Amino acid sequence: MEIQTQREEPAFVVVCDESDRDRWLEERRKLITASRAAAILGVGSYDETPLSIWAELTGRVEREPFTPEQLERFEHGHLFEDPIAELAATREGWALERWQQLIRSTRWPWLGATPDYRVYASGRPGPGALQVKTVGPFADRAWEEGPPVDVVVQVQQELAVSGYQWGAIAACFAFRRTVVFYVEAAPALHEEIVAGTARFLEDVRAGREPEPVKPIDLRHLVKLHPDDNGDTVDLSGLENIAAREVELSGKLSEVRKAARDLEAERDVLRAKLAARIGDATFGEIPGFCRYSFKRSDRKEFTVAAKTLRTLRREKGGAK
Numbered sequence: 001m002e003i004q005t006q007r008e009e010p011a012f013v014v015v016c017d018e019s020d021r022d023r024w025l026e027e028r029r030k031l032i033t034a035s036r037a038a039a040i041l042g043v044g045s046y047d048e049t050p051l052s053i054w055a056e057l058t059g060r061v062e063r064e065p066f067t068p069e070q071l072e073r074f075e076h077g078h079l080f081e082d083p084i085a086e087l088a089a090t091r092e093g094w095a096l097e098r099w100q101q102l103i104r105s106t107r108w109p110w111l112g113a114t115p116d117y118r119v120y121a122s123g124r125p126g127p128g129a130l131q132v133k134t135v136g137p138f139a140d141r142a143w144e145e146g147p148p149v150d151v152v153v154q155v156q157q158e159l160a161v162s163g164y165q166w167g168a169i170a171a172c173f174a175f176r177r178t179v180v181f182y183v184e185a186a187p188a189l190h191e192e193i194v195a196g197t198a199r200f201l202e203d204v205r206a207g208r209e210p211e212p213v214k215p216i217d218l219r220h221l222v223k224l225h226p227d228d229n230g231d232t233v234d235l236s237g238l239e240n241i242a243a244r245e246v247e248l249s250g251k252l253s254e255v256r257k258a259a260r261d262l263e264a265e266r267d268v269l270r271a272k273l274a275a276r277i278g279d280a281t282f283g284e285i286p287g288f289c290r291y292s293f294k295r296s297d298r299k300e301f302t303v304a305a306k307t308l309r310t311l312r313r314e315k316g317g318a319k
Contacts, residue, residue, distance in 0.1 A: 011163025012103040018114055024102055029056075031104060031112030032197045034157040038150040040200045041193065042213050045150060050200060050210040052220045057204045061223045080172065081132045085117050088130070088170035088180050095120040096130075105161040108194050110201055113158040119168060129158045129167040137174040147171070147181050153193065155183045160190040222309045 015031075016023045032040065039048035055061040082098070089096040097118040105111040117130040133151065135143060142148045147155075147169050155167045169181040203210060212221065235242065277283040277293040284290045 010106060012105055012161050015102040015104050015112065018100040018102065024114075027102055028112065028114075031102075032110050032201070034113045034154040034161075035150075037111070037157045037193050037197055038153040041153060041196050043149040043153060047216055049212070049214045049217050049220065051212055051217050051224075054200070054204055054210050055220060055224050058207065061220075076134070080134060080175070081116060084132050084134070084170050084172045084178055085130060087178055088132075088168070089119065091178075092119075092168075092180055093122065094130075097127075099129075103161055108160075108198075110197065111157065111161050111194070113161045115158045115162065115167075125165045127164060129155065129162055129164050131155050131158065131167065131169050133169060133171045134175075135171050135173045140173050143171060143173070143179075147183075152183065153189070156186055156189045157193055159183070159185045160193060218311065226307060226309065228309065 015027045018024050035044065036048070036053055038044040039053055040050050042050065052061075056063050085096055085098075088094070097120075099115050099118050102112055102114050115129040116132050118127045119130045120127050131151070131154065133147075151169060155169060159165070159167050165185045167183045167185075169183065170178060171181065172178045200210075202208075209224075212218070273283060273291055274293050277291065281294055282290060282292050
């Protein structure tokens with residue numbers, strides 16, 4: 001008699017290698033990747049929000065190409081990934097394997113990830129997923145109490161997709177020091193990622209526009225609605241939002257006026273200092289401080305034309 005054994009389904013399938021950049025970018029757009037999941041949950045980087053991702057997935061807005069500065073940062077990050085990972089592996093006693101494949105979950109087929117490395121550590125169950133991060137000199141404050149929430153969500157999604165029980169983050173701070181953070185799989189957070197991204201995809205399919213959650217969403221809304229048609233929309237039900245906007249605008253006006261008054265007073269004092277320096281380059285108060293009054297030439301530049309929409313509150317209202 002033939003005995004049939006049930007084979008356990010693998011946690012993920014490999015979609016493509018990251019080295020095939022064009023295909024990787026194309027396939028990645030079809031999935032909710034680890035960085036996108038953080039944005040969908042409202043904890044992503046500054047420029048990505050549920051609204052921006054929704055606009056892209058619904059085809060309302062095309063994703064802007066990376067700027068030369070962004071591409072250069074990515075290239076630098078990739079260039080230093082191997083040395084940072086090898087340093088962390090040596091320090092922690094890991095066996096290191098370069099991964100960098102786009103993988104897709106078999107259980108939740110809309111979820112994907114591109115882990116940087118597999119790592120193997122004595123005393124830990126199976127392989128782990130390693131994420132390498134280069135942290136700029138002005139971003140290290142966000143890491144003072146550990147990895148930022150968006151990075152944690154990114155690694156947790158990699159664990160959810162891969163089925164691995166642990167992971168690690170090797171963060172290199174301004175190329176001066178490298179710190180390793182261990183991350184244990186958190187099933188409760190995996191459930192939150194799965195549920196949140198599933199609801200989000202339902203909104204994408206239904207065409208339901210997400211609520212704005214970050215200041216940059218005003219810019220995303222301009223891309224979604226670049227033109228106005230002269231109509232008036234009834235904003236009934238948003239009285240609390242409008243009242244709070246009026247309150248904050250009043251407070252900001254007071255703060256700006258106070259700032260202008262302080263700047264004016266400061267500039268008079270600066271003028272007195274500059275008058276004493278005259279044709280010299282420096283002025284000094286021994287034992288207290290030193291000022292410079294140097295000439296600098298600014299190159300001429302032209303501002304590129306672009307279309308804007310600006311939200312302004314008008315006096316009065318419709319009768």
